[in-house]
Amino acid sequence: MTPRTLYDKIWDDHLVATRADGTCLLYIDRHLVHEVTSPQAFEGLREARRPLRRPNAILSVADHNVPTLNREKGIADETCRLQVEELETNVKAYGVPYLPLLDDRQGIVHVVGPEQGFTLPGTTIVCGDSHTSTHGAFGALAFGIGTSEVEHVLATQTLPQRKSRNLRVRFLGALPPGLGAKDLALALIGRIGTAGGTGHVMEFTGPAVRALSMEGRMTLCNMSIEGGARSGLVAPDDVTFAYLEGRPMVPKDDLWDAALTHWQSLRSDEAATFDTEVALDVSALAPQVTWGTSPQWVTDIGGRVPDPAEATSADDRQAMLRALDYMGLKPGTLIQDIALQAVFIGSCTNGRIEDLREAAAVAKGRKVAPGLRALVVPGSGLVKRQAEAEGLDRIFLAAGFEWRQPGCSMCLGMNDDRLEEGVRCASTSNRNFEGRQGRGSRTHLVSPGMAAAAAVTGHFTDVRQLMGGQ
Amino acid sequence: MEPFTTLTGIAAPLLRTNIDTDLIIPKQFLKTLVRSGLGRHLFSEIRYDADGRERPDFVLNQPPYRAASILLAGPNFGCGSSREHAPWALKDFGIRAILAPSFADIFFTNCFANGLLPAVLPMEAIETLATVKGPLTVDLPAQQVRGGGHTFTFDLEPARKAVLLEGLDEIKRTEANLGDIDAFEARRRLNAPWLEIHTQP
Ligand code: SF4
Numbered sequence: 177m178t179p180r181t182l183y184d185k186i187w188d189d190h191l192v193a194t195r196a197d198g199t200c201l202l203y204i205d206r207h208l209v210h211e212v213t214s215p216q217a218f219e220g221l222r223e224a225r226r227p228l229r230r231p232n233a234i235l236s237v238a239d240h241n242v243p244t245l246n247r248e249k250g251i252a253d254e255t256c257r258l259q260v261e262e263l264e265t266n267v268k269a270y271g272v273p274y275l276p277l278l279d280d281r282q283g284i285v286h287v288v289g290p291e292q293g294f295t296l297p298g299t300t301i302v303c304g305d306s307h308t309s310t311h312g313a314f315g316a317l318a319f320g321i322g323t324s325e326v327e328h329v330l331a332t333q334t335l336p337q338r339k340s341r342n343l344r345v346r347f348l349g350a351l352p353p354g355l356g357a358k359d360l361a362l363a364l365i366g367r368i369g370t371a372g373g374t375g376h377v378m379e380f381t382g383p384a385v386r387a388l389s390m391e392g393r394m395t396l397c398n399m400s401i402e403g404g405a406r407s408g409l410v411a412p413d414d415v416t417f418a419y420l421e422g423r424p425m426v427p428k429d430d431l432w433d434a435a436l437t438h439w440q441s442l443r444s445d446e447a448a449t450f451d452t453e454v455a456l457d458v459s460a461l462a463p464q465v466t467w468g469t470s471p472q473w474v475t476d477i478g479g480r481v482p483d484p485a486e487a488t489s490a491d492d493r494q495a496m497l498r499a500l501d502y503m504g505l506k507p508g509t510l511i512q513d514i515a516l517q518a519v520f521i522g523s524c525t526n527g528r529i530e531d532l533r534e535a536a537a538v539a540k541g542r543k544v545a546p547g548l549r550a551l552v553v554p555g556s557g558l559v560k561r562q563a564e565a566e567g568l569d570r571i572f573l574a575a576g577f578e579w580r581q582p583g584c585s586m587c588l589g590m591n592d593d594r595l596e597e598g599v600r601c602a603s604t605s606n607r608n609f610e611g612r613q614g615r616g617s618r619t620h621l622v623s624p625g626m627a628a629a630a631a632v633t634g635h636f637t638d639v640r641q642l643m644g645g646q
Numbered sequence: 647m648e649p650f651t652t653l654t655g656i657a658a659p660l661l662r663t664n665i666d667t668d669l670i671i672p673k674q675f676l677k678t679l680v681r682s683g684l685g686r687h688l689f690s691e692i693r694y695d696a697d698g699r700e701r702p703d704f705v706l707n708q709p710p711y712r713a714a715s716i717l718l719a720g721p722n723f724g725c726g727s728s729r730e731h732a733p734w735a736l737k738d739f740g741i742r743a744i745l746a747p748s749f750a751d752i753f754f755t756n757c758f759a760n761g762l763l764p765a766v767l768p769m770e771a772i773e774t775l776a777t778v779k780g781p782l783t784v785d786l787p788a789q790q791v792r793g794g795g796h797t798f799t800f801d802l803e804p805a806r807k808a809v810l811l812e813g814l815d816e817i818k819r820t821e822a823n824l825g826d827i828d829a830f831e832a833r834r835r836l837n838a839p840w841l842e843i844h845t846q847p
Contacts, residue, residue, distance in 0.1 A: 259677050607726060610668070
């Protein structure tokens with residue numbers, strides 16, 4: 177048999193039919209649904225009088241529009257409330273499993289899926305959300321889709337697909353202490369650019385990936401889409417299996433044993449060839465900070481804001497000038513000299529328990545810099561509960577952070593958590609696009625530890641200088 | 647869906663690189679429950695100032711381009727979020743074809759579901775077309791863009807082309823494979839029983 181990559185294997189396992197025109201029909205095992213990209217899909221289904229093929233292959237939850245304060249009182253913003261109510265009406269009408277707003281298990285879809293054991297190795301997972309790539313951390317082929325495709329999956333449990341190319345990312349060497357998956361992801365995107373992975377599925381390999389927890393692998397795969405790849409993959413191993421065992425929707429007993437045998441075969445064959453290879457030595461990496469309005473515009477904490485005069489093309493120069501103007505930054509400024517007015521810790525990139533532990537370890541015994549607003553938003557109710565059981569909430573509150581209820585929050589500010597024009601924020605989220613966190617807001621992407629370090633010092637600081645407590 | 651064959655219209659140049667879906671249609675307009683009406687919010691944050699007044703320097707606010715049905719853009723158009731609100735907004739504004747050197751994958755797919763043509767042309771061709779006075783013609787059957795005496799051809803996968811030319815409904819097409827889907831599910835229940843969902847969350 178021809179050697180195959182992990183992606184090839186999952187693809188082959190899900191091929192329902194190949195049409196005369198060459199397009200493939202791929203079976204979809206799991207479908208995550210949230211309130212923003214599903215209303216028109218359900219409406220389409222209803223108008224065409226089509227049944228929903230497999231309601232129990234869906235897990236639905238509201239996350240983008242939900243308030244992170246006083247949720248018990250309901251959603252004050254009418255458009256937000258209507259969208260959540262629309263989801264609730266649709267899931268009820270079609271018998272789709274739903275985690276209600278006040279349920280402890282509610283949270284960001286990409287945090288909730290893995291927590292519930294809905295995300296399994298070797299499956300195909302889709303969601304009307306580009307960060308569906310997160311679930312690739314389990315060795316699942318997971319990718320974001322548009323609303324028409326959401327409707328297609330609701331109706332047929334399949335999607336017409338073209339096969340992507342295989343891209344292997346090899347991280348060489350061990351990551352230095354104080355650095356994590358976010359630094360890996362940002363450094364990679366800095367190298368290949370935001371379109372570097374377009375048309376590819378990325379598989380992440382190397383000792384630095386094997387050393388990551390599931391949380392870290394999710395952070396890494398989450399950011400694949402920022403590198404242009406619809407999906408990222410990490411081959412499952414004992415770390416994966418240990419995370420999964422005992423979760424509510426994970427198979428049990430004999431089924432677990434059978435699943436495990438299959439999952440252990442889910443890896444790229446030694447001799448498999450990849451269309452594209454990227455290698456990155458991470459043994460001397462320093463904490464990463466973005467300075468522009470694209471995740472590829474990144475440098476390390478010891479770096480400076482670059483000079484557009486050094487750009488290699490006129491287009492790049494124009495783009496950099498516009499980014500620096502938008503960001504209110506001058507070329508040559510030391511990253512460490514950039515002062516911040518806000519810090520956001522949360523999102524499907526870095527809103528998991530390990531991320532909060534990392535930030536709390538830095539915040540412990542320190543105070544948020546005067547005048548700075550710092551928000552901690554757990555990725556789910558279960559993350560929140562766990563953090564509270566560990567006392568992380570008290571550490572954050574004592575330091576002057578706000579401790580909120582779970583949701584997407586200030587990652588994109590569809591709810592009330594938005595930045596004012598011109599406000600500069602260190603954020604653990606995934607996108608620093610113009611206006612992402614609020615019109616005119618200025619976002620710098622960093623790891624949770626770096627965000628906490630920025631919060632307590634008021635400017636970017638190498639988190640390694642603050643490690644080990646005060 | 648409305649088929650796409652040949653389109654002749656004004657082409658608006660917006661030659662930035664990495665035009666992301668947040669820029670095409672910002673989050674505050676994602677709260678809608680319908681597909682229509684997003685055209686006036688297209689590029690909202692660069693098209694209007696903070697008080698909602700049009701910015702005169704933005705291309706779609708300038709006379710000939712207000713009626714644009716073609717958009718000329720830089721590489722990696724449509725990167726970022728999966729929001730189909732981006733093609734909905736473009737279409738509602740009146741754009742039917744986007745010409746760019748490259749597109750982000752999800753956006754590219756979303757276009758076809760909405761009768762929009764994303765055509766890939768080299769940057770030099772885009773820059774040339776941006777200098778053409780008067781309308782351009784996008785000829786899908788011939789896979790050509792013509793204007794100002796220039797002709798450029800673009801590649802397009804035949805299956806994608808058919809979807810646009812015939813205005814095909816993808817779900818209806820897949821329903822022809824329902825027998826295959828049933829058979830696949832039956833096989834899978836035997837071969838990979840752990841994939842069945844036995845427990846609700
Ligand atoms: S946390 Fe941010 S990136 Fe993740 S799903 Fe929510 S809005 Fe999207």
